[in-house]
Amino acid sequence: MGISSWVKAEAEKVLKLTEGQDMITIETGYGPSGLPHIGTFAENARTCFVIEAIKKLAPERKIRMLVFSDDFDGLRKVPLNVPNGSIMKPHLGAPLTVVPSPYDPRLSFGETNNNLLKAFLDSFGFSYEFISATDYYKSGRFDGGLKNVMDNYEAIREIFIKTIKEEKRADWSPFFAVCEKCGKINTTKVTGYNKTDYTVSYDCTADTEEYKSCGYSGTVSIFKGKTKVGWKVDWAMRWAVIGIDYEMHGEDLTESVRVSRDICKVLGRRPPLTFKYELFLDEAGEKISKKRGNGLSMEQWIEYSPLAALVYFLLGNPNAPKKMGLPILPGIVDEFLGYAYRAEEDDMTAPLWYLRRFKKAILPAAPPKITYSLLVNVGRTLENPDGKTLFDYALRYDPTIAADRAFYDSLCQSAANYLANTPAEKDAYEIESVMVPYLQHIRDYLAKQPAGSPLNGDELQSFLFKITKDHELAQRNWFLFLYNVFLQRNSGPKMGPFFAMLGRDNALKKTDEAIARLAV
Numbered sequence: 001m002g003i004s005s006w007v008k009a010e011a012e013k014v015l016k017l018t019e020g021q022d023m024i025t026i027e028t029g030y031g032p033s034g035l036p037h038i039g040t041f042a043e044n045a046r047t048c049f050v051i052e053a054i055k056k057l058a059p060e061r062k063i064r065m066l067v068f069s070d071d072f073d074g075l076r077k078v079p080l081n082v083p084n085g086s087i088m089k090p091h092l093g094a095p096l097t098v099v100p101s102p103y104d105p106r107l108s109f110g111e112t113n114n115n116l117l118k119a120f121l122d123s124f125g126f127s128y129e130f131i132s133a134t135d136y137y138k139s140g141r142f143d144g145g146l147k148n149v150m151d152n153y154e155a156i157r158e159i160f161i162k163t164i165k166e167e168k169r170a171d172w173s174p175f176f177a178v179c180e181k182c183g184k185i186n187t188t189k190v191t192g193y194n195k196t197d198y199t200v201s202y203d204c205t206a207d208t209e210e211y212k213s214c215g216y217s218g219t220v221s222i223f224k225g226k227t228k229v230g231w232k233v234d235w236a237m238r239w240a241v242i243g244i245d246y247e248m249h250g251e252d253l254t255e256s257v258r259v260s261r262d263i264c265k266v267l268g269r270r271p272p273l274t275f276k277y278e279l280f281l282d283e284a285g286e287k288i289s290k291k292r293g294n295g296l297s298m299e300q301w302i303e304y305s306p307l308a309a310l311v312y313f314l315l316g317n318p319n320a321p322k323k324m325g326l327p328i329l330p331g332i333v334d335e336f337l338g339y340a341y342r343a344e345e346d347d348m349t350a351p352l353w354y355l356r357r358f359k360k361a362i363l364p365a366a367p368p369k370i371t372y373s374l375l376v377n378v379g380r381t382l383e384n385p386d387g388k389t390l391f392d393y394a395l396r397y398d399p400t401i402a403a404d405r406a407f408y409d410s411l412c413q414s415a416a417n418y419l420a421n422t423p424a425e426k427d428a429y430e431i432e433s434v435m436v437p438y439l440q441h442i443r444d445y446l447a448k449q450p451a452g453s454p455l456n457g458d459e460l461q462s463f464l465f466k467i468t469k470d471h472e473l474a475q476r477n478w479f480l481f482l483y484n485v486f487l488q489r490n491s492g493p494k495m496g497p498f499f500a501m502l503g504r505d506n507a508l509k510k511t512d513e514a515i516a517r518l519a520v
Ligand SMILES: [Zn+2]
Pocket: 179, 180, 181, 182, 183, 184, 187, 204, 213, 214, 215, 216
């Protein structure tokens, strides 16, 4: 079984659940108070894997893929990364599609972020139907669901209040009214409801430090965007009204899913099949937070790694810990490169099956002999190498890559970007002077090769081992010495291929420099 067996298993469960249905409806959710990020990509990519598997297992079934934007939610705070956020301040507490956009005076903040989401998803070739919560509420498409919530007020209340503190239970309402006077939603408190005419009464009196209420009191119909329901009820109502069959969610929403599933049943529909994924961790195993900027952002993934490596990363079990971070990125990309060319045919448990169907993910045409780590290590010895320079080094090392120019151009460009933005770390180490004379053997070996000739990395690697045997050197110490002489690190690549990629002339020059430097 391949590491992607979870995808096929999910697809089979969806097919079983939806047996006899004409249409399978799958959803991902988006909160447009921030920009699309790595979590947005991950959820959409994983959902798209499951859809590909369903299409393969049951090609006759019809599938709808919805991206649902919660743009009718109130905005609580000006997001940190927004320029000119002061124009949003007076509107805090109002729905996202009411708050003006600091980027474009013709649009709301919610619309701006919806547009960014669509551009983001389009750039990766996802296909989906976009749904705006505001549109669904205001057009009346949720009216049937809202009526259903009102009709089942007590049953929903019973489920919900068990999950909140006792002192909050008396005031709890599934409905939030949009204040008719100030247009805000987070400032209102529902004070009564009327099941015969489907109205709620409210006071606009709930202030926080971020937003202020207007003091108005009124009674409004629950329909046509005059009210909305709170998050967990909202999720359940959406599942019931649209008829969602499948949705993934982060581990942090496990409790919401449980409550929303129960409410969905009260609303008279079987809840969707849900699939929990673990949140990403940084290289040290800490949870990723935007504030700390740990882990890897989507921008960093795109700049420093081939997209296919990220897709491969996401094809592993979403419930196994997923560590990502700048220091471990070369290892992550190398894992992909080590895997990326396999001859598996039609194996739906193997990542390759999905990678081939992810249109924007470019795969190597033959098994790569070059690793990303090697490119980075060689790049560290050069002065500000660009992608072209790294490609020239890679080409000298393995001339066959010329036949796969697009893939290696992009790999070398990614490595160059990584090098330009991650300062070289230097490890503390004291050069063992006893090792220094043996550098002369490397020098002699290199000098014997004709100038400008390609080096055989494997042969050179054997030669480096031979030095340890001939002179009874501890292998570990010898290579630790070489890493430090050439990279100032305590770990490094296979040194034979490293010299081979540097090329005979450059390797000779660096060795001469090292001998001169260490002889003093
Ligand atoms: Zn108000």
